[in-house]
Amino acid sequence: MNIYEKFLRLDRRYIFIFVAVGVVIPLIFPMGLAVSTSPPVENVYKEIQSLPPGTPIVLSVDYDPSTEPELSPMTVAILRQCFSRKLPVILMTLHPGGPGLALDISHKIAQEMGAKEGVDYVFLGYKAGLSAVILSFGQDLRISFPADYNNVPLDRYPMMKNIKSYNDIGLVVTISGSTFPEAWIAYAHERYGEKIAAGVTAVMAADYYPYLQTGQLIGMLGGLKGAAEYEKLSGRPDRGLKGMDAQTIIHLFIVLLIILGNIAYVFVLRAQRRGAPGPSGA
């Protein structure tokens, strides 16, 4: 058995080791591979940058732990930008699995950026009844959320004094692993003309491009790459960019494997003039 055959019979556990290393190293020592930003992400960033300080933003954490790795970096990046620009943030979630995540992130980032709950942000918590909740914001968000997650009446908070409906809200950002952005578009944008930006998983991204073309979404972050681009724009590298390093390494590693595998395969064919059967199902 020559070297090529040996290589083709490579124990897959060596591959596993490479994959593991390829993810761990960049997470600990980021390499900062050049991420080129794309218009959909730039538009979200510019929109938030252009809002005059004091303009409230609704940030809806519409996902659960299953899509957390892809989506939380977006929530973090946008929250940081809002805090640094002194834009009051109204955190909420329409996903029953959301509150835990929203709490963790808001506390961590607030601490880091020196933002205060009730002054720079509030967390409304979770409320069932998707469309009803979104619609109620057109009249008064207190219809759905008379009090916040800690059951403190919203009017106790100075920042909430002048915030009533979409008219007072500069932008709604929904981070979701499923179809929540569609609901926001249908009820908040179509009915009340509110500006909507979305952060979605890489798999969902394709479904939302049409909304970008029609302008129903002012912008969109797609998957870890979207988060990475955003971190690059706001100059705060974090899980997104680190993740992207890992992503790139793994993708390149797999492609390399395929190429090497095929080179070896060709040589083996040369050696023994017998081709193997084609792939199943073909």
Added chain:
Amino acid sequence: MHISHDIWVWIAAALTLCIYSFLYKDNPFYKFAEHLLVGVSAGYLLVIDYYNNLLPNLITPVSKGMGVLLTTGQFTGSLAALVPGILGLIILTRMLPKVGWMSRWALGFYFGAYQGLIITGAMQANILAQVWGTFVKGGNPVFSVALFGDFFAHPGFGHIILAISGPLMIIGVICTLTYFFFSTEHKGIPGGVAKVGIVFLMIGFGASFGYTVMARVSLLIGRINFLLTDWLGLIR
């Protein structure tokens, strides 16, 4: 670097490593984690189903309906919940050898109802929606003579792609459908067309394989992040 002081984080981390140990080979740690996961999740589902379905959709309405019936003697809509209740009990007869065959009544109900839902659902989502989607993309027809016009007006790579993409889609669908013809051997003309169908299938499969890699790697990143950040505190 500050390691977590939360016992639950340690448990989660330990179990995570137990599962990963399977990548090396089957071992007692994995066996432990596997059996624990099976047991816990099986129990979890029963509890969740009880609180989220049985309680609101069976027990509460039936008891309410019964209350009304006994006090006022009137039948209320909430008594409809008796239907699945009885069928559910019939399912349980499967445990009794003598009358086990009764459970088929419930199965008949279950399968019958779903077949009805499937027929309409499949026609709507799998057939009509797909035929429509073959012609229409984002409200516009997938191709038109005009697009070819643009190409001949000012030839260019972009324009030719725009022009041929639509027809390509339709050809692809037709060829793929031909591959699924069972009445003819894959020979002659149908054979050739089916071959083209296979080409489309393979390109499609390759693409969605590549497309999925990213999402899967993100999941791994998520777990590693948990281990390095929440547990070991190596990254802030």
Added chain:
Amino acid sequence: MKKIGVLLAVLALGGFAFAEAAPGPAGVTAIDLPNDAGKTIVLSWPASPLDKEKTFQGYEIQRRAPGETAFAPIGQTAPGEFGFTDQPSEAEDGTKHLVENGVKYEYRVFALPGKGEPVAMGEAAAVAKGQWYNTDRTNVLLGIAFVTSVIVFFIFRAKSGAKLFVRKIAGLEAVDEAIGRATEMGKPILYVSGLSDASDISTIAAMTILAKVAKKTAEYETPLIVPCFDPIVMMVEKEMVKEAYMEAGKPDAFDEDSVFFVTQSQFGYVAAVDGIMVREKPATNFYMGAFFAESLILAETGAATGAIQIAGTDRVTQLPFFITACDYTLMGEELYAATAYLSRDPLFLGSLKGQDWSKGAIMILLILGTILLLISTDAGLYFANLFKTAAESAG
């Protein structure tokens, strides 16, 4: 062929279901929302000249039910919004807003200027009622009527003993060989019937294929392992396998515990099946039915144990992984053809023929639409929209 002609004709008729309602005349219009259960009235009105003003507040909708003396405000719309849907709702304080079927409601719409009195836009009245037929679904009805009649027609032809040819399906040719191999090696066969419940048609296909596989394993007395994801599937498959062993005349070779329930948690189930693969080292793994992200976890683990793997699923997103990691894969419709193929039962072969003819009809419709698009975009688009449904493409 003439059946197809019929379909075209009826589809064309059905098309009128999609004819857009003409915009109402000036002034307020109120209509009962069509194709619903009733209790919904749709109002619309033309733009008010005041609507251009910056300070314009929007429109107020007032309603009067029979027996009520005065109109009461029921809602407001933003400037530039010329429509309102009146349907039952409940406010936070529990006060209910009702819309009853068969009741004549009168509506008034007012334009609200920045300052000064509201300006009346006009009045309209309507009665809400539930419909008995959803005209938006005519195309679904016609489609089902066509496919059903074709399939039933061929089932009857098969009954009357017509010879029906079915092409080779590699994945199914391999079933015997795979079972034989397991027997020689004295190793068990693993049958995974998907990670969906019995409501899923692909699960049902998987169960019926199991019945055929079990019959063969019974003949060879090859041990069979069937871990189940769904309890109802477990119930049914237990019966099926037992039946298969009886038919094969090996009732005592049937092991009650060979078909068992694991858990309905996706990855809990996968963890257990992976464990079975590395410990029992089955010679052959079947993956039939509905699969999700876990498909590759199963197939790669199975491949590592050196088992022959035959997969079959209608889940388009998972096919790539089975195609690459398994020896044979039944793609989409092939999964449903399997029962007919393995049993050679004329009734099943007949229905398969029906499917083929329906496919032919659809292809002709596709070609027709293409021609129409070439002739005129409008004609093509009109034709295409005959197939439009509420369900968004699952592709």
Added chain:
Amino acid sequence: MRREIPLAICFLLGVVMTVQFFIPHAYSQWLLANMEKWLIIIAIFALLLGLLNLIKIHVQKVTRRRRDWVYSIVALSGVAASIVTGFGWGIGAESPFMKLYNYIQIPMQATMFSLLAFYIASASFRTFRARTLEATLLLIAAVIVMLGRVPLGHVVEDGLRLPAISEWILDYPNMAAKRGIMIGVGLGAISTALKIILGIERSWLGGGD
């Protein structure tokens, strides 16, 4: 009678639910809404059967000291833990039941899921070989899309236009294949459902009279 009655029920329900789809009227909507609940409830009763089966299997393993019987004790205690905590202290956010879920079930499920990152690598190495035209097309498409989705600088993004090309492959050839499959699947599903309603496909009844 033991086969006819269930077959009759199946036929009846099948027809009713098909017709229901075309009737927007309140009664029909009421039926649909409730039917969905009912079917779930029936399935839950079946889940009870499943759970009992799971327990029986593992108890047998323990009592008969089968291989790995120790782990069966783990599985059984897992079931017990969920059920006792769930019915004992409820399922509130801070309940022990939820702790079990969040710190035992979720991490293990997520980890199983993440195994895919490893398997996707080993699978592509093992199987992406240019053996035939089809296999070659498959691996080329896969490579293009993989490279098209990560930042590789201007060479790949503007020079080779990989992101654009991969988008196009996903939108057209890939979509065409998917639609072809889905239409076929739809027909297969309809004919199978039809056979069940008409009682031609009755293997779900199982054996016996």
